[in-house]
Amino acid sequence: MNRSFPQPPVALTIAGSDSGGGAGIQADLHTFAAHGVHGTSVVTAVTAQNTRGVSAAETIAEPLVRAQLDAVLGDFDVAAVKTGMLGGDELLAVVAEYGQEDRLPNLVIDPVMVTTTGDALFAGDPAAYLGRLGPFATILTPNLIETGQLLGREIGSAAEMREAARALATYGPRAVLVKGGHAADEERSVDVLWCDGQMLDLAAPRVDTRNDHGTGCTLASAIAARLALGHPLPQAVAGAKTYVTEALKAAAGWRLGSGPGPVHHHHGRKSAAL
Numbered sequence: 001m002n003r004s005f006p007q008p009p010v011a012l013t014i015a016g017s018d019s020g021g022g023a024g025i026q027a028d029l030h031t032f033a034a035h036g037v038h039g040t041s042v043v044t045a046v047t048a049q050n051t052r053g054v055s056a057a058e059t060i061a062e063p064l065v066r067a068q069l070d071a072v073l074g075d076f077d078v079a080a081v082k083t084g085m086l087g088g089d090e091l092l093a094v095v096a097e098y099g100q101e102d103r104l105p106n107l108v109i110d111p112v113m114v115t116t117t118g119d120a121l122f123a124g125d126p127a128a129y130l131g132r133l134g135p136f137a138t139i140l141t142p143n144l145i146e147t148g149q150l151l152g153r154e155i156g157s158a159a160e161m162r163e164a165a166r167a168l169a170t171y172g173p174r175a176v177l178v179k180g181g182h183a184a185d186e187e188r189s190v191d192v193l194w195c196d197g198q199m200l201d202l203a204a205p206r207v208d209t210r211n212d213h214g215t216g217c218t219l220a221s222a223i224a225a226r227l228a229l230g231h232p233l234p235q236a237v238a239g240a241k242t243y244v245t246e247a248l249k250a251a252a253g254w255r256l257g258s259g260p261g262p263v264h265h266h267h268g269r270k271s272a273a274l
């Protein structure tokens with residue numbers, strides 16, 4: 001075997017399956033591949049889902065989730081981890097246990113609670129999320145609704161987003177990114193990043209599209225991919241945001257399904273079809 005052969009870094013997603021392919025595990029693996037990172041996965045739930053919504057969902061039994069975690073972590077040199085849908089308190093506790101054992105490096109936590117279409121994907125206690133996973137997280141990436149649920153108050157304005165990022169950081173993560181995809185601003189989509197004691201606004205032009213399914217999953221896995229590639233945290237977040245903006249632009253004219261469709265994860269690559 002040629003040991004000097006270049007090796008891709010390995011990232012792990014711990015998330016639910018979206019049968020429509022726009023969010024969850026499917027979006028994460030697309031994103032890892034687009035970054036040249038080998039993607040491994042621990043499936044936490046299976047959802048029957050399309051661009052119109054979720055018609056059924058079932059979480060995977062705890063022993064099988066543990067077996068997947070042990071299979072991946074016991075063999076691969078995982079450089080970064082992203083968590084998405086955990087379904088409820090039981091799997092939240094499992095992930096927290098692996099975090100406590102220091103087995104989840106560069107941990108990006110997307111605290112998935114509800115889909116854009118309004119379907120609940122977390123049946124547990126939102127307040128428990130922070131206490132359990134916060135201390136092991138490199139970064140938390142809640143959207144406006146999730147930020148409100150985590151803190152138990154409504155978040156809307158830029159000032160409220162900044163204050164919320166600071167408040168969430170007290171639970172232990174190195175950074176918090178409060179995402180503004182659902183904010184009222186029609187010109188720009190502004191996320192607020194609190195990192196190493198500094199506040200930063202990350203703004204991008206708002207893309208005029210209905211296809212924004214899975215942008216949160218894509219952003220979090222792009223951050224994990226960039227951390228796996230060795231980027232420093234603030235650069236990984238800024239680069240991931242640019243990647244999402246380009247993915248939104250490249251899919252703006254797509255008509256995949258009749259509701260909010262997926263983004264173009266491989267926008268940087270020419271394909272035979274497009």
Ligand SMILES: Nc1ncnc2c1ncn2[C@@H]1O[C@H](COP(=O)(O)OP(=O)(O)OP(=O)(O)O)[C@@H](O)[C@H]1O
Pocket residue numbers: 023115116142143144179180181182189190191204205206207208209212213214215216217219241244245248
């Ligand atoms: N129309 C848009 N134009 C530009 N950026 C956008 C747009 N919609 C979302 N974003 C960006 O996409 C990222 C995900 O943000 P969002 O607030 O939509 O998260 P989310 O609700 O978790 O995503 P999801 O749609 O997967 O539920 C953020 O960086 C946000 O600024």
Ligand SMILES: Cc1ncc(COP(=O)(O)O)c(N)n1
Pocket residue numbers: 015016017018023024025047049084085112114115116117121212213214215216217
């Ligand atoms: C399995 C799974 N995980 C996460 C999301 C959130 O993504 P969105 O809010 O874009 O629907 C989802 N819809 N499905």
